[in-house]
Amino acid sequence: MKKDIHPDYHKVFVEMTDGSQFETYSTAGSEGEVIKLDIDINTHPAWTGGGHHMVDRGGRVARFKDKYKGFLG
Numbered sequence: 001m002k003k004d005i006h007p008d009y010h011k012v013f014v015e016m017t018d019g020s021q022f023e024t025y026s027t028a029g030s031e032g033e034v035i036k037l038d039i040d041i042n043t044h045p046a047w048t049g050g051g052h053h054m055v056d057r058g059g060r061v062a063r064f065k066d067k068y069k070g071f072l073g
Contacts, residue, residue: 009025012026012033012034015034016042017040018042
């Protein structure tokens, strides 16, 4: 492994939107820096699994299926 080409991996603190903090390691920021999140992983649908539903607007899914029917099998 080459020396001096990798970013510095150091301890940082992550502050949630509710003010709570946890300690982790990162290449972002500097040693001991507090990184404030704009999106809370405790409530955002990307992390909680909510809000995942497919909306077929204007028959796009149906058109896609018609276009590629018989392609794979």
